[in-house]
Amino acid sequence: MHAGRELPSFADLIDATIKDAIFIPAMFQDRLQSQLVPALQAAFQQLFSATIDPQQFAFQPTHQPRTGSGVEGDVTINVFPFLKLSGKGPEPTAMAVGEHLKANLPIVADFNVIKGFLNIVIADGYWLGFLQEAGEKDILQFPPTGKKVMVEFASPNTNKPLHLGHLRNIFLGDSVSRILRSTGNEVVRAQVINDRGIHICKSMLAWQKFGNGETPESSGLKGDKLVGKYYVAFDKAYRAEIEALIAAGKPKEEAEKQAPLILEAQAMLLKWEANDPEVRALWHMMNGWVYTGFNATYARMGVEFDKIYYESQTYILGKQDVLDGLKKGVFHEKDGAIWVDNTPEGLDEKVLLRRDGTSVYMTQDIGTAIKRFEEYSGLSRLIYTVGNEQDYHFKVLFLILKKLGYAWADGLYHLSYGMVDLPSGKMKSREGTVVDADEIIEEMVQEARNAGEQLSKLDDFTEDEKSQLYERIGLAALKYFLLKVGAKKRMLFDPAASIDLQGHTGPFIQYTFARINSLLGKSGSLKTHSIEEMSGWKMAAEERTVIKMLHQFPAALHEAATELEPSSIANHTYELVKAYNGFYQTLPVLKEEDPLKRDCRLHLSSAVAKNVKKAMWCLGIEVPERM
RNA sequence: GAUCCCGUAGCUCAGCUGGAUAGAGCACCUGCCUUCUAAGCAGGCGGCCGUUGGUUCGAAUCCAACCGGGAUCACCA
Known part of the structure; x- marks a missing residue:
């Protein structure tokens, strides 16, 4: 050729x-792990006189079973690899480490042990502090390298x-x-x-x-x-x-x-x-x-x-x-x-x-x-x-x-x-079996227009505004479709089946952004609270899940940068937005009567919107204020 | 022939530095709009993670062989 x-x-x-x-895009360290790692090292040192390379700790989000009583916890550490060092069985080892952490590290509120899994409950205060940071700073912008x-x-x-x-x-x-x-x-x-x-x-x-x-x-x-x-x-x-x-x-x-x-x-x-x-x-x-x-x-x-x-x-x-x-x-x-x-x-x-x-x-x-x-x-x-x-x-x-x-x-x-x-x-x-770039873009934009017209919630939009919106949605669908798949993988594109605008798609993410935007627009100015004031807020499970997803965002960006893999960001953004939608449909925000809860939920929504916008920027996708 | 990439639900894909009952979306079925945007949410159906061995307390994940798909190995670009 x-x-x-x-x-x-x-x-x-x-x-x-x-x-x-x-x-190595700047030294990146997960903000939670940066506290847990030294504490874990100290625990092993003091309990078992064992020195452990920080790389050895494998953190994972606490596993949540689908049914039955949920396992309590935010982060889980598997102690199986350390049994030789501790000289004890999985449970006693995990228990001992858990006790040590709880006694010495303030952000560890509690823990439980299931088999060799040490499930750690992170204190609300930690999450609140993070939420505040995520609302004020751009957590998806790393310092210059x-x-x-x-x-x-x-x-x-x-x-x-x-x-x-x-x-x-x-x-x-x-x-x-x-x-x-x-x-x-x-x-x-x-x-x-x-x-x-x-x-x-x-x-x-x-x-x-x-x-x-x-x-x-x-x-x-x-x-x-x-x-x-x-x-x-x-x-x-x-x-x-x-x-x-x-x-x-x-x-x-x-x-x-x-x-x-x-x-x-x-x-x-x-x-x-x-x-x-x-x-x-x-x-x-x-x-x-x-x-x-x-x-x-x-x-x-x-x-x-x-x-x-x-x-x-x-x-x-x-x-x-x-x-x-x-x-x-x-x-x-x-x-x-x-x-x-x-x-x-x-x-x-x-x-x-x-x-x-x-x-x-x-x-x-x-x-x-x-x-x-x-x-x-x-x-x-x-x-x-x-x-x-x-x-x-x-x-x-x-x-x-x-x-x-x-x-x-x-x-x-x-x-x-x-x-x-x-x-x-x-x-x-x-x-003649090529799919022309201009044609496929145009088709996606038309598809967005068809879907939009059917929903008919944009009656007050001018034609220009509508066109601009459909342009954004169509392009988002196309870009997201191509970017969500791991780059190295061969992928299939079926023009006849066309690209979805629902489910795991760019427009789904845009929609969530627009919905949050609407909430914020109706709420008036965001009232800020200190962490002390916010600590009166009893977080619901749905809220905690969203905050944790947000918390993982910088790590997802870091992974995307080290692997040169936009799909990491694309997929994480989807997970976050999905979690947010679960929260949105379960808990009232503007209708919440308790003013503290209402403010906190607005704050959470705002932080999600802000970071979703930045993540989508990283994919070259624009988000609309309304759709 | 040699080398490289890929094989996960009917379809499109996550998960792969080894960890709990393998996850989404689409499609199909059931609920939820007099209440913050239903491009949404909740639930159901759907799996010998290509095959066979090996390593290990533990394998979709690591190793080997094989099967299937693709690519590359020009005094082409």
Whole structure:
């Protein structure tokens, strides 16, 4: 295939290095565990004279059985791993540790033991303090790390429009950028545009031959769509030529190489490389159309870039670096070509410069990586958002850069994601089975509109307000659908079944936000209480659950940042919102007569709304005030 | 042939640094709007966690083999 980075894994050797190098986005420590860990260590020290590595403590939320009497507790520690150290059975060990904690750590209000599980009840005061913090501060904004990171994503070819696969790439890259920003990093969002090569020449040639001077203006077509149309036209005419040649007795392979159209396209590429003014002018014009089209799509999605690399400017890079590497003995010459030997690392040999001295894909990536680290001083990480079909390519690239001796090579990371499948199988642009990006966005927005009109609770909205709302809801449904699945997993998209607006979806989360917003709007100003005043509040189970979900939010963000995995945030946000809805439908807020309870519930609602909004921001999803 | 990724409910997916009775959503069935937004809530139905072995007090989670699906291994990009 001709795709720049469009082809959508990793092996052990490099995996290890890269994994370790993945972000440590500031020192993050769970605020509850930071109190429990030292106390636990002290307990084991004093009770059993055992020194325990903090990593060894496995905390889990206290398990709640579905039926029967609930187990009391907020956090659970399993003592099985420590039985050898304590020299006692599970229950006595857990009991002893529990007693020690309760006696020495004020936030431990109580505990109980079931088998080897030590269930700890955390004092209300702790939760109240946290709730207050969550309401006042942005708990999903970590302190600055002082690190600068570049995230490359999108990276389309200019011969055809964006499709569903690009959407997964773009949403992932955009979200990862935001997550890294939220965890305190400075982020440079970059895309590489593959604007040169045989693919664009095909579109250009077909336009010249069959276009009759058609432009986006004259045709009313979006620029990228127009150019894509001629790419398809080329392919159709080219195939016809091949068939004619085959019919005339030529073998298929020969026919493919000798068809006049492909020869002409190749000739055009040579002219382009020779800077032929006419070809260059056509190229500028048609690429210009494509950029206008892409930019419209990016704008609609709310995605922006800080830096754009054009392959027409970068494809010459890397050659000198390879020659330098040859001098240093990192590479070797064979049959006139320059090779790297990665067999000691369990990989293959790979050509870096052809016998005729020209570059390959790898050469360019070597050069651009070096250039980026030169351009951006202090850049500590470079993340490539590229499909998993290029796992091997990046594995080799990173290894080469490491061999060249660049210290920053450890900061390279391939954010590899799985393909989006259709029920009919893989998307193939030539077979017309691609799902166009603009079309799917439009369909989702229409779906949101249909659903919204049926509910008819927006009668006082102007048409503009409605349109803006449906735009947000449709995009949220699409983005959330693509982001909630773990990035590495291959996923299925069924256009016929369409994306839900109910259940585990973006709109569900938006709806909860809007509902809270409505509550807050009706309540007037939030009355703040000190923790002492709030301590008169007897938390209901539903309220406690919501607070605990909120409490886990920073850890979810931290995980999303270390794993570069937006689905962690997406799924946690859903869990939180689900818990909130349970609370909302069980307990009165505005109708609560006890003013303290009412204020506390409003406070809780406000904190949920605020953090949900930030979490959704991390996914690139906007939340509406009303819906 | 070699390497990598994936196999969890009818469907789409969580859970995977080993821990209590494996969870959601959709679909299907039952309730809940004269009461803060029903794009909601509560409940029901639905599982040899691909198979077989191994490690362990304990395995969906770790290891091995196998089966099934996908990808990659160009002097293509």
